[in-house]
Amino acid sequence: MVNFDAYDIGNHRMSCPACGRGPRDKTLGVTIEADGAGVAHCFRCAFTESYRPERGAHLTTPSKPRIKAAPPTAKHDTLSNYGRELWKDCKPLSGVALDYLAARRCRIPPADGDLRYNVSLKHPTGYVGPALVALVTDAVTSEPLSLHRTWIRADGRKADVDPPRLLLGGHRKQGGVIRLWPDEAVTVGLGIAEGIESALSLAWAYVPVWACIDAGNLKALPRLPGIESLTIGADNDPAGIDAAHTCAQRWAADGCEVFMTKQAENDLNDVLKEAA
Template sequence: MIAWLDFADGEHRTACPACSRGKRDKTLGITIDAGKGVAHCFRCSFTETLRDDTSAMRRAPALVKPNPAKHETLSDYGRALWAACQPLIGTMGEQYLVHRRCVVPPGDLRFHPALPHKPSGTSGPALVGLVTDAKTGAPLTLHRTWITPTGKAQLDPPRMLLGNHRKQGGVIRLWPDEYVTHGLAIAEGTETALSLAHAYQPVWACIDAGNLAEMPVLAGVEVLVIAADNDPAGHAAARACASRWSAAGAAVRVTRQAANDLNDALCEVAA
């Protein structure tokens, strides 16, 4: 499904063949190295791999560099980066969230004034979310979004997770655990979650549809509110999550909107 010949060795971002919302959609990450390739969608978890003997590549065999082992918990680099970030209040991060009609959260979302963006070789202001295991709270990776005061930065891609880190089973705890009593709300993206927060708190961001679909049932949470993205992957993820939580005895509510997500709907109404 992926036209591998269109891409040179290296890292690329493009539209996902499974859940694309248009040519400007860049949720599919592609990495090609010496005749081997892997593609993964950060929204719907679509994957495709390419071996060096695949005829579509039409390349001479080459030695393949071993991939670094994936970190199961946040690396020392990630911990140092998180420690270097600032609280949101009084920063461009707060400006960005207010402009996007988002609630500014008290949890695991911070601001970095000059975060390196490796694909472009530049640095710029960014929101940084700490991704932790939904059940254990163990730090897993960092989710980074490069921003301006009024929108995402003109970088390709504007959002990235740390490479070679586990994200499966992870969430961004936008509200800390102590806020979670009998109820919890979840969404795929940070801005969607912080839009839902106008109506329901606490809220966590699941990063993508795959993580939302697999959100584990948490002991003591009797009510789950799901902010579903309005696309096939979003609907499927919400159904899978709702079914599992309902079977466990929780009351589940799923949002609906004509726009792609709640933040789009909120910004449209505000405009």
């Protein structure tokens, strides 16, 4: 409650007892009349209190309930219109994209795979530069889900921007893969790895290959009908090893022949760069 007896006749400002954020947050207006009666009103939350000295009584109106923040925008279950337009604007691999992949010692995927190039793509930080753009599709249904973007340099390094790799915000990633080789190329065998560069390194030994984006997606990759042989380019870190083993065990238990790489470096692309 407001201590009206502490104020002289006139208008005053103070911190609201309902929503005040400290003594300097003076959103409550207090008016004291000549007869000692008073009224207080908060200009932020509408808390109101009045006082009549002859009755020694306070009448309080609680503040209005705060407006709840809007819930986060629901994720797109499929690729948004913005994403579809961005994908249409991307071109087949050329220029800096080919230079980047060559410098990384990656095998160049076919033109009908889901990896393209944007010569001038804006990063959320404001940076604008060349980028690889990959279409993320549902591993089972092939439905477009999101886009994976990597800002690059011709010397094989990522662009000097943080982070250099991004998925579209508000889009589903779970269950998605990047079909570096199209479905038509996948018959009885498939190679998979976490990242694009790792998958394109595996492609020197085995094709077709897909990238699973990260360890979580590789770990949960569902058993795909018709594939009799799965080759996993495993990242040599705890998450990568766990993901590869979990995926391998599930596929093998369902009758699939499974092979898994093992290297001292973190991933297959590190091996190729070191060898080069």
